[in-house]
Amino acid sequence: MSKILKTALCALTAIAGLSLAHAAGAEEMREGGKLLLTDGVSTVEGSAGGGLATWAVIAADETQDGVGGKANASEVHLPAYDLRVYGAAVGFFNRVEISYAREEFDTGSTGAKLGIGDGFTFDQDVVGAKVRLLGDAVYDQDSLLPQISAGLQYKHNDRAWLVKALGAKSADGVDYYVAATKVFLDQSLVVDATVRMTRANQIGILGFGGDKDANYTPQFEGSVGYLITRHFVVGAEYRTKPNNLGVAKEDNWSDLFAAYAVNSHLSVTAAYVDTGSIVTFANQRGLYLSLQAGF
Amino acid sequence: MRPFLIASSALALAAALCLAPAAFADPSPDHPGEQAVDPYTQSNANAGAAPTRDAGLFNAFHGKDGIARIVDSFVDRNVADPRISEIFKNQDLVRLRRTLREQFCYLLGGGCDYTGRDMKSSHKDMGIQDADFNALVENLQWSMAKEGVSDRAQNKLLAILAPMHRDMAVK
Numbered sequence A: 001m002s003k004i005l006k007t008a009l010c011a012l013t014a015i016a017g018l019s020l021a022h023a024a025g026a027e028e029m030r031e032g033g034k035l036l037l038t039d040g041v042s043t044v045e046g047s048a049g050g051g052l053a054t055w056a057v058i059a060a061d062e063t064q065d066g067v068g069g070k071a072n073a074s075e076v077h078l079p080a081y082d083l084r085v086y087g088a089a090v091g092f093f094n095r096v097e098i099s100y101a102r103e104e105f106d107t108g109s110t111g112a113k114l115g116i117g118d119g120f121t122f123d124q125d126v127v128g129a130k131v132r133l134l135g136d137a138v139y140d141q142d143s144l145l146p147q148i149s150a151g152l153q154y155k156h157n158d159r160a161w162l163v164k165a166l167g168a169k170s171a172d173g174v175d176y177y178v179a180a181t182k183v184f185l186d187q188s189l190v191v192d193a194t195v196r197m198t199r200a201n202q203i204g205i206l207g208f209g210g211d212k213d214a215n216y217t218p219q220f221e222g223s224v225g226y227l228i229t230r231h232f233v234v235g236a237e238y239r240t241k242p243n244n245l246g247v248a249k250e251d252n253w254s255d256l257f258a259a260y261a262v263n264s265h266l267s268v269t270a271a272y273v274d275t276g277s278i279v280t281f282a283n284q285r286g287l288y289l290s291l292q293a294g295f
Numbered sequence B: 001m002r003p004f005l006i007a008s009s010a011l012a013l014a015a016a017l018c019l020a021p022a023a024f025a026d027p028s029p030d031h032p033g034e035q036a037v038d039p040y041t042q043s044n045a046n047a048g049a050a051p052t053r054d055a056g057l058f059n060a061f062h063g064k065d066g067i068a069r070i071v072d073s074f075v076d077r078n079v080a081d082p083r084i085s086e087i088f089k090n091q092d093l094v095r096l097r098r099t100l101r102e103q104f105c106y107l108l109g110g111g112c113d114y115t116g117r118d119m120k121s122s123h124k125d126m127g128i129q130d131a132d133f134n135a136l137v138e139n140l141q142w143s144m145a146k147e148g149v150s151d152r153a154q155n156k157l158l159a160i161l162a163p164m165h166r167d168m169a170v171k
Helices: A002-024 A160-165 B003-025 B063-080 B093-107 B130-146 B151-168
Strands: A067-077 A082-092 A096-106 A121-134 A147-157 A172-184 A189-198 A217-229 A232-239 A253-263 A266-274 A285-294
Touching (some): A217 B151, B063 B093, B063 B130, B093 B151, B130 B151
Antiparallel strands (some): A067 A082, A067 A285, A082 A096, A096 A121, A147 A172, A172 A189, A189 A217, A232 A253, A266 A285
């Protein structure tokens, strides 16, 4: 994959450079100006999207004339585990998004049951880059063409010895995705469909590749949201996942979410998430809460 | 901040100083209180979109009276909005209110004719950036909400107006 990675990185960097150079040559920078919630919310992997699904929208409250940033703190509270995520994303000229997320997967008392120790925590760093290729999810209401973006997420898991003991091939991995997002204002709907090439086990928390399947597979993630007001959207998400590890069966994820934008600087997301089976503990359903602050 | 706008404002000021008697002596013959504009071909195609096919939408905006209230509050709010008030300086607000009423009535299926200019020529050289366009959207949302138009009906009008971004905003 390293050749594909290099090519993709090269292409992304070139597009990013071109668009930044283009914008830098334009008039003076301008802060803010995006319509509420049109940059989505923060996903568990740091990029802008639904919550589980990464969207084609570019993070933060900026237009093609400026740069914006957004920070988030999220927690998924499951019966056997807790996932905490701290992240930040910067949007450049509504064209390029650079994101970072720190995921802490806390096994709590389940760690002792699994024999890895009470409160054992897997930490993963995710660095993401996304480029908007074409379309505008909001303005192009007279066309069915969605906003389309491509991106990648480099993930590093700090528990290499353990994920390899579970059967993973690596503690590092790169996901590649193409996302299509469209707001159907006429129906007050926002729809996203994303295809991700990945070999991550439980989004990377259990490493990459496995004894059952070591290769990349295409996976789907998508969201549908209904815009109740310009501040408030409710919806559902679905995300398919590989099932690479023999000892730790993995299920697809889904959620029901509500996102509320207090203003252009503050939004809150709450969701009921079903993550299925995680490391032999089945029916992991719980509450997801996320706070996002833009600047 | 917006060189083009400043330049065109300066030109407009110069034109007003040099041509003031002529400009004010030649008001719009059809519409009292409005300034004359250069001749153009009147057509509903200038409204920038086809009317809605949603038969109930005009009523959801409380008909012509509702549209008139929304337009008045919308224009007042734009003129007072520090983000975009500059764009409205030296604009004929009497004409703007009338043509906006016509345009919304036409697009919402109220059976009116739109007699204004097309979106490209009526917003030429205004230097409207995405943030300005979005500020307009927010102000319109505020005015529609004040009139009691449901969010769903608001979005149906916004869906019709959104593509006008292409002709109104600078690339």
